[in-house]
Amino acid sequence: MRKQRGLSIFAGAVFAFLFIPLIIITITAFGENPTIQFPITGFTFQWFTAVFENQSFMDSFLLSLEVSLLATLLALIIGIPAAYALTRQGVKGKSWIKSFFLSPTIIPGVVVGYSLFQFIVIRLQIPLFTGLLLGHFLISLPYIIRVVGSSLEQLDFSIEEVAWTLGSTKFKAFISIVLPNISSSIFASFMLAFINSFNNIPVSQFLSGPGISTLPTTLMNYIEYNYNPVVSALSVLLMLGTIILMFLIEKTLGLAKVV
Amino acid sequence: MSKKIPYLILAPGLILLVFFLLIPLVSVIWPTFYNGTLSFDSYISFFKDTYNFGIFIRTIRVSIIVTVMCIILGVPTAYFIAGTSAKWRGLLMALTLFPMLTNSVIRSFAWINLLGQNGVVNKLLASIGIISKPLTLLYTEFSIIIGSIYLFLPILIITLVGVMENINPEIMEAAETLGASRIKAFIKVVLPLSIPGIIVGSILVFTGTLTAYTTPQLLGGNRNMMLSTFLYQNAMTLGNWEDASVIALIMIVTTLIVMKGFNLIANRIDKRGEQDA
Structure with missing residues (x-):
């Protein structure tokens, strides 16, 4: 099959739609600010510790x-x-x-x-x-x-x-x-x-x-x-x-x- | 003797289903019809109330919009996946499956991050100067719609890839050789052959949106109730069990009508195909 550029771009956009929200969640898990912020400032694992302490x-x-x-x-x-x-x-x-x-x-x-x-x-x-x-x-x-x-x-x-x-x-x-x-x-x-x-x-x-x-x-x-x-x-x-x-x-x- | 064995094996499952699915359902729904006399009054008065009726209409409207949007986004994507090599197809299918197996609370929470007053979308729009004050995106019908598309698009894509894989690519090539443009060949050849998949996928998306609870609860807020959240509110917050039971049956009946309706369309299209041939 020949390259179908339009279709590839469309499918790429759909996958971006499916994954960007989940990627943003992942990034916000590492921010230092006590309320969720994007983009994040700093880098910490403390929220993961907090999950296990809850x-x-x-x-x-x-x-x-x-x-x-x-x-x-x-x-x-x-x-x-x-x-x-x-x-x-x-x-x-x-x-x-x-x-x-x-x-x-x-x-x-x-x-x-x-x-x-x-x-x-x-x-x-x-x-x-x-x-x-x-x-x-x-x-x-x-x-x-x-x-x-x-x-x-x-x-x-x-x-x-x-x-x-x-x-x-x-x-x-x-x-x-x-x-x-x-x-x-x-x-x-x-x-x-x-x-x-x-x-x-x-x-x-x-x-x-x-x-x-x-x-x-x-x-x-x-x-x-x-x-x-x-x-x-x-x-x-x-x-x-x-x-x-x-x-x-x-x-x-x-x-x-x-x- | 041995002829009875299959029934003995089926019995435990049947008994559990009768006792814990069928009887609870009937015991909840029967009182909505019978209150000394047999009547449809509960249903008539439910639909006469404009607030209730509005929720019913919203649920149907959201389900239709979500289904149409999933088809628009899903059909080309599924076509793309079906056309890739086996290795890529496996990877892309796994990528599509992943959000589907991720908890719906997480998937709704993702859109709270994106659509909130200080969310990613508002920040982005403000930084490029399109808006001066944040838009109200969250706790609207719009956020329910986008959250539901996000929830159900994967299932439509996966259903469609299964159907599109079986379409012989040579048919498409033949159409192109005979002078059809690629888009025309897609619309005239691939799309009609994919109709059964689109119907099955649409049933899943439509009934899924119609009955989803988590997304409208987290993204809709109290002013944008759907039937499922309204049922929960009536049963658990307001203690209005009569209305909760009425909503329960409305949801079941609507689901069945939608399934029958789509299947009817599918049969009609099948018949037309036979006549053409």
């Missing part, structure tokens, strides 16, 4: 990790066998069941959060943490069903049948033949669901209370009253986390396959 950031980071890990693990335990069942022949109402499993992506996040809060926390008096966990499970499940499901569809099921013929039980064949063959997509779906759950705001916002606040919720409430480089520093740390997770996905399944 107890509510650290507590909510740990809570976020706990909730996202538990929710995505639960989604894996329930989602992988379900995705497997949905690729088998002879399951009646398969497409209907699959849409039902994917439906949390169609229902707006604020609505999921609101109805869980009203029904689980207010009406059934179930502890907030359980509600938060269930909400994150709901939003994680579709990722598992979709990514693992599409890799199961490409799997040659005759290898499983060979195992049955050779005397293996169905359960054993699933564990020792099917699972290893889809392990990279399991990992990728886990990563995607984890990132999505970790970043979630609308569901967490409704299901937060004293001592229960995920990191994005805490950060959001912090931003409403503070405008200082601590926010920038925390943003930089979270972006570094994203880069590491992206690198891990790229090394296992390849980023191109999960989007």
Whole structure:
């Protein structure tokens, strides 16, 4: 293809639009001024130290990790066998069941959060943490069903049948033949669901209370009253986390396959 | 016996979804229709209120503008990415994916830095003498729009690259050999073939903007409510659960209508293509 200068410039401008705001955040994390300033004066790491010294950031980071890990693990335990069942022949109402499993992506996040809060926390008096966990499970499940499901569809099921013929039980064949063959997509779906759950705001916002606040919720409430480089520093740390997770996905399944 | 196994495996997921998604939804929405008698009164009075109706219209308007802007910015960019070598394409896709996986609080916060009274944009405009006093850019509908474009442009680009990769570049070359200018060849050849991708991407952008919470909350302020922030305010600040539930159903129904509408357009375009052929 010939050089397309106009198109390159346009695409370059779009990438500048996507990255300049994030680059500015990164730069402001190192300024010495106690309110955010750009361009910055001086150079310091003190705001990064301040992030780690902020107890509510650290507590909510740990809570976020706990909730996202538990929710995505639960989604894996329930989602992988379900995705497997949905690729088998002879399951009646398969497409209907699959849409039902994917439906949390169609229902707006604020609505999921609101109805869980009203029904689980207010009406059934179930502890907030359980509600938060269930909400994150709901939003994680579709990722598992979709990514693992599409890799199961490409799997040659005759290898499983060979195992049955050779005397293996169905359960054993699933564990020792099917699972290893889809392990990279399991990992990728886990990563995607984890990132999505970790970043979630609308569901967490409704299901937060004293001592229960995920990191994005805490950060959001912090931003409403503070405008200082601590926010920038925390943003930089979270972006570094994203880069590491992206690198891990790229090394296992390849980023191109999960989007 | 073995025929029942798939259903047993599906049961735990189905039970959890019924108990923690379906039943909570119905229990929240049912009272908006039934209050001793069955009626649509809650919805009629919600829409009759000009303030509420204004928020509904703003949400739709912002979603339309954001979708159109994402298409204008995203289509050429996706076309550019699809035309690069495999190595470059991988890198550019990763670069597009990165903002998408970055927390939406951070991405909204980025625009507070840019659009604030002492923000980068105002400083830049003042230093080159275009403005003498800072413009009010933040906490406006404009800042919601730009923040939402920023939020959803990557997903449109990624969806489109997947479709455009599969367009045979020789078709484009053929059009050019036959005398079409490059822009004309793009409009007549690449664009029609990309319509399915544009539709899928537009659904994601439109419904995403329609239901986004973080961006309107951080960039819109109290005077520029969207349905999602209005739902939150009603439920958690005002304790008006009836209106919150009404908004919840309006959001679900609007999302479904938008999805159906775009799919209808897609089907119609598909049919027209068949007739041409």
